[in-house]
Amino acid sequence: MAKIHTHYDNLKVARGAPQEVIRAAYKALSQKYHPDKNPGDEKAARIMAIVNTAYNTLSDPLRRKEHDEWISAEEWEVEWLESTVDENGRPRGETGWETPAQPPRKRWRLLRDARWWLGIAGGLVIGVAASLLLIQKPRLLPAALAFNGKPAVVEAAGAASGADPAAVPESDIWASAGAEKTPPSPVKALAVTQLVVPRRQPSCDTDLATRSAPNGEAWPAESGYIPGYPFGNGGNEMTVVVDNSANPSPVFVKIHDLERGSNVRHAYVLANGTLTIDELAAGKYEVRYQNIVTGAARSECAGSEKLRQAEAGKGFGG
Incomplete structure (x- = not known):
């Protein structure tokens, strides 16, 4: 069972210790960690504060009783949680289903398998084709895919007809302005x-x-x-x-x-x-x-x- 850290642990006494034992433990720890004997020591001051809190709780019968009830509730909770899982951490009553491992095939058998050689050849062909597409992108890709935005089309149409740029249809202006927008930043889910x-x-x-x-x-x-x-x-x-x-x-x-x-x-x-x-x-x-x-x-x-x-x-x- 997981141990619950309590005020008894802070004073280093047993849970059923009488008041005289608790007072003696508090006095010994105070003499060791009191700020007057450890000037400027932040760790000693922090430990002394914890010891004071523990003694204030355990020296008061009502507060000690409430602390004991809290310890019992915490230990019951941990015991209940541990009883609901088996030694493998799986909830009791569940049956694990696993796929049995396949024995490894010997390397020399793979070399004699024609499918293995076909897979190697297919991978080489796909790699060469992908390299050609990346290198020859401007000539192999369609013009519609390589084109980015509409500003040039709008300007050419206006120059050829001699029309005022302000007379360009609103839909074309909206399309060209949309092409100039920066992509949204990634959103992190919470x-x-x-x-x-x-x-x-x-x-x-x-x-x-x-x-x-x-x-x-x-x-x-x-x-x-x-x-x-x-x-x-x-x-x-x-x-x-x-x-x-x-x-x-x-x-x-x-x-x-x-x-x-x-x-x-x-x-x-x-x-x-x-x-x-x-x-x-x-x-x-x-x-x-x-x-x-x-x-x-x-x-x-x-x-x-x-x-x-x-x-x-x-x-x-x-």
């Missing part, structure tokens, strides 16, 4: 995919009812990528537009690479907003999202969670 999020009521069972993002920080104030996650599969071939304009709840979006079996983008889209996820390389992706419960609905979900826990404890004791 694959654009759109996800339209439907309007739906908050659900305490499937939606995220947390005050902080999975990285331990507060949800962003604007639509965009969530800091702390890798920016994978960079390229200029694909763009994904997440349209959340009809949904009154913000959403947490993940772009999943089906071939690699990993998430390459993590984003947050405001309620009734949109976000364009660009700079993606060509590939096979799946767009996944979850509604984020906000406001009074979050309190209701928290209350229902406590009620479920109380009922579960009561049933266990009985």
Whole structure:
């Protein structure tokens, strides 16, 4: 199974580590990477920021519980994806059909085959004919094909008849002007995919009812990528537009690479907003999202969670 990188990994402690172990690990890492002991070291400052975020999450029981739930969800997702393919990367249940390879023919048999010599001779004849056409192009091609545009014809007709050039028919002028236009520049295709999020009521069972993002920080104030996650599969071939304009709840979006079996983008889209996820390389992706419960609905979900826990404890004791 692919390993999920977590705040426990950032502090180098086990997932079930008690608070005193977490505090000791944070203290040891702080002494090593604190900016006061590493003045001007950008790498140490970056590591210290990651360590601070990890400790702020794991030292708070509620935020640690939310982080553990996120880890379980990610591991379940990876396990499910790995269970849908076999050892060859092919979806389970499919049967591959391959054409058996033909044994190579011996070289001396090819030399004795008359069709082989006929193919060589035919290729030589076609090559000589193509060379003659290229060299003798002005004399062999018809005049209509070699001619480029109509300006000379229009001028000759006007000179022979003595007519005013302004009296030349508009169709002939248009044809001559069209011949002078430069060819259009090539157009590069860009694959654009759109996800339209439907309007739906908050659900305490499937939606995220947390005050902080999975990285331990507060949800962003604007639509965009969530800091702390890798920016994978960079390229200029694909763009994904997440349209959340009809949904009154913000959403947490993940772009999943089906071939690699990993998430390459993590984003947050405001309620009734949109976000364009660009700079993606060509590939096979799946767009996944979850509604984020906000406001009074979050309190209701928290209350229902406590009620479920109380009922579960009561049933266990009985």
